[in-house]
Amino acid sequence: MIKYEKFVLPNGLRVLVHEDPHSSMACMNILYDVGARDEQEDKTGFAHLFEHLMFSGSVHIPSYDQPLQRVGGENNAFTSNDITNYYITLPANNLETAFWLESDRMMGLAFNEQGLEVQRNVVIEEFKQRYLNQPYGDVWLRLRELAYQVHPYKWATIGKEIKHIEEAKMEDVKAFFKKFYAPNNAIMAITGNVKLAEVKQLTEKWFGDIPATEPNLRNIPQEPRQLAPRKLEVNAAVPVDAVYLAFHTVDRLHDDYYIADLLTDVLSRGTSARLYRRLVKERHLFSEVNAYVLGSIDNNLIVVEGKPHEAVSTEEAEKALWQELEALSNESISEEELTKVKNKVESTMRFAELSILDKAMNLSFYELLGNADLYNQEIEKYMQVSCTDIQRFAKETFRKENSSTLIYHAQKKGAYAE
Amino acid sequence: MPKRKEHMLNRFDPPALKSIDEIQIEKPESLVFKNGLQVFLFHAPEQELLKAEFVFKNLFEKPENPTRNSALSSMLKEGTIKLSSAEIASQIDFYGAYLVPEFSYDHNALTLYTLNKHVHSVLPVVHEVLTAAQIPQKELDTYIRNNKQSLQISLEKSDFVARRAFYNQLFGNTRYGRSVTEGILDGLTRSDLTQLYKKQIQPQNGVLFLSGNISEETLDLFRNYFENQWDGTESLEYTPFQSEGSQFLDLQVIQKPDAMQSSIRLGKVSIQRTHPDYPALQFVNTMFGGYFGSRLMGNIREDKGYTYSIGSMLANLNHAGFLSISTDVGTEYTKATLAEIQKEIEKLQQEKASEKEMELVRNYMLGSMLGSLESIFSHVDKFKSVFFSGLDLGYYHNYTEIIKEITPEQVQDLAQQYLGFDDMLKVVVGEVK
Structure with missing residues (x-):
């Protein structure tokens, strides 16, 4: 049982707050409603590559990680076929730093070419390390393709092939951001040694002026009933x-x-x-x-x-x-x-x-x-x-x-x- | 319409940094049962879960064979005088509990996690396992067969092969360095394991860490099973540790011609937690390769894109410490990565770190210390680390002070003293291109 409060900003950002006075830390989790199932079949692996780019600097903040580490915080993220999820844990008295960082990258990214180039390489090495250079590492590349014929679950989050990562262009990155990274497509949860009133005030201060985007109307093809083994x-x-x-x-x-x-x-x-x-x-x-x-x-x-x-x-x-x-x-x-x-x-x-x-x-x-x-x-x-x-x-x-x-x-x- | 803001929000400058709170680690209550079992109680009355961890020092005979200790750990739950392997499993699972044997270089542990309301139902099983394990031949055969197969799979993973070669070079054929092989698995016998069980799994060789909501009734239950119904059997003998590490410092390459990546391991024997330089060396290690913002990550992943991840760590064992650097890189970047690692080490030795980086590492380390103390169970882990090094909780106060006060000059000195690239062992599995 988790006790929580919920509120919604006018721009559509949904916020959940759970106070846990036993902790001396605070956690901020932001889930973006976008995953590998939202990709085009000829540009797979993109939601995940994009997750990497979220760490390459935003409009006002050139480095994401450094200011967070400076206040004793840690962060990570993961992408699944359904969602992209980012999280920070930090000493509760420095909670505002998390608001500053996350709101800035929801507002806009720096979109620099060098960042894209490096992260393409990093993701290609991740592809090799996890899927290709491991015994049975390619199971999910094969099994998804076998089990799903129509639904985008037929590819893994890393993508169908390395080539799709190599071909990712800056214009794709920008379009992806515009479509999916906005307050009305995100859910934020704050837990730990925090107070609802403070979280509300900080949310309005940092996220209040980020504009909403067009709602994303998904039209994902549904998998037909399988009729033969x-x-x-x-x-x-x-x-x-x-x-x-x-x-x-x-x-x-x-x-x-x-x-x-x-x-x-x-x-x-x-x-x-x-x-x-x-x-x-x-x-x-x-x-x-x-x-x-x-x-x-x-x-x-x-x-x-x-x-x-x-x-x-x-x-x-x-x-x-x-x-x-x-x-x-x-x-x-x-x-x-x-x-x-x-x-x-x-x-x-x-x-x-x-x-x-x-x-x-x-x-x-x-x-x-x-x-x-x-x-x-x-x-x-x-x-x-x-x-x-x-x-x-x-x-x-x-x-x-x-x-x-x-x-x-x-x-x-x-x-x-x- | 929302009211127009009177001041534009300054998004360029970070919110003011608040200093990180003093770190408080729970001090346990300490007892010794009359059979010699040492007991530490960590009270958290609000907790619905109870954790009971029994830790035993590993005992060795010459030649040291850690596979035997690790097999003993796995075989504990595989049958007792009264209960079969299946019965033990179903009685624990039925109550939603977990009974987890864990093996590490110096200890083997049996940990019970249970909801408070089921503690009386699962303790009899734990008692059977600790006092009356039989190590049935049939179950041992299954263990050997399954582990041979999983070893075959592990040996296809280049990081596994690299780690194993590295430990073997570092410590030779000792408890820390000797690798498991199919031959060693085949050589496990029921009589050796039974003998080891009798010597090792006994109260004088054990420590119980009990944490959660420990009511008087719960403590009485533990006393009933693990004090009144558990007698020590034999006197203890600890074999001293003598390293047999190799002096071979040339690059060791294990060729894997079809590999897409090379696994790299570098490192050397280093100091232990008891050494006065240890906290400060942890600071140096963190700056070098111990966190996401480290120099190795910054250069080799975030600037060059050679790898998904690279890191270094300082490991503390009971009888030795070591530093290691590990990564998996595209084979075509193997040489370049080795050169960059060397460069980063030399930079640490030759140039002073900036105040900005010093502050970054300092705050990161203090924050992650605070963050590592989430529940009562993590307080136990912190205590265990110092307890098994023969230290007390004062260590963390000292650690915090050192991290707060360390200077760029000290970092440079320590890097020169402990990070020499030339005297590191170097292993590559894959191809050197």
Whole structure:
């Protein structure tokens, strides 16, 4: 449970404030309602590249990081397929510095060519480090493309290919800023050792005169219902085979989302979960297994993945995963199993409430979903899920026609073996 | 219509800097149970969660084999006299609790996180794990098989290979330097691990850090299980540490011809937290490569764009300290990066830092100290760091004073004394272009 207050500026900026007197720090989180799903297919990776440029100086402030570090603050940001999220934590008595910095870059960027050039390189190195120079690093480049045919979720936030980053032009950067970086497209949450009245006054002072932009009317093509199974097998320079099964499922706001989340917990949360117990510990088929739902705002995926042991073929591995999924469709889970995953949700939420940053991010994200109060209602929604719901949902979801299967065949066994 | 503002807002100048508050770290209440277990209590009555961390010093025999200690840590939860691996897992998970074994170079820890309301239900399981683990052969076989496979995957990651080569060169075949191999995993036996369990996991070798809402009732529960029902078994023997690091200072290159990036690791043995220069050297390290605004980041990422990230750190172990620099760069920038790192070191040694940069680093470090004390659990971590170095909380007062008063001359002196590029070990995995 997070207690908070909300107010909205005339320019459309939504602000959520949570006072936490136990902390000596303050946190400012700003979520911009733009992600990789808002990109054009021939200019992917742009929302993320843009996030980097937000640190290359704004209209009145040549360096973003230095003045913040000077007051003892730290910051970072991330981009997902749905959102771009920036955050600062700093000693609470220096909160105004965060207002000064964030309002300036919402007002306008410096847009210098050299900054763009360097950040293109940095992002290309990030692309290599995370996606290309890692065993299995390209899973999400492949799996998204296989599972989504129409929806822009078919590309990863880093982009489809390095070329798109190389080709980013200053004019694209400017147009992107104009379209998405404005108070009416942002949500700000302030948490920590702060007072509502002070936050209100500072918000009006620093953000009050930033003009709103044209509302962004999204027209994202929706993914059509999948009618036949899809499969991609690749030979990769990895030492161990891997199997990934992806299933389409509901939007984040659908009531079934909570069922999907608990169902993947039944499969793979903690060492008592089904996949780990049966496939790793009892049958010794895999060295690791996992199942999770992506948590995207639109059309989600449930992913079930594992790395089989050398003696196990990928066909056997796939079959074993399917057996566990079918077991969920064919038989109800026990009340005890359901209570277990619900208890875990409860304790995990308590953990998230230890951190002023987690609280600020959660308030912003749920406000984007429609209302920050949804965060406080989550637990109730999880508690309402029944064993019957889980079985019904498993039946609807774990169908061959709804599956995309990606197999890595290991081509590189023991390259550095000693 | 909003009223027109009478003064234009000055957006060029930052708001006035307010000095960072004095840093207060919670002092724990200290007890010793009659079986020798040392206990520290950190009270936070408003907290719904309770954390109980049992920490044991790692024990070694010659030749030192840290894989054995790490395996012991993972095997704790894999079966006791009364409970199977599956039963332990489901009893902990059922109550939404977490029971996490952690292995580090000097210690192994078993940490319980639980909601207060479930503490009485999960403590019996923790007690079983600490007093009656069996290390079943079947579970050990699974552990070995799975870890061999994940080692194969790790060995495809160039940063992993670089780190491993670096530690091995730095410390040789000792607890800090000896790498895990498939052969070492295959050589793990139930009898060795059981013997180690008996020696290591016992109250005289342990410390319990308990934090959260510790009611009298909760403390009684802990006393019941971990004082009254836990006896020490054997006397303790600590093997002294002797480094076997190599003197090989030429660049070591592990070729990976198809790599898109090179992983670079540089560094050398350095001082420990107990050394009077340590806080000031942390300041130098921060300026050099310890934060986003550091010189290495500024030059090699933000100016040249050779990498997504570069950093340096000062590591403190029980018997040694070391400094390391690490990054992954496009292979075509490998040589240039090495040259730039050297340049940055020489600049620190030859030129005085500006007052502006001194202030920046100083405030950043004080701010991040404050920010690292978010909940009672982070106060425990701060305490642990000094406790295991044989220091007390006065260290942080001293640290703060040194960070506030350090001068550009001292930075330069320390850089000359501790950052020599020529006597650093250098490892590259990838290609040197």
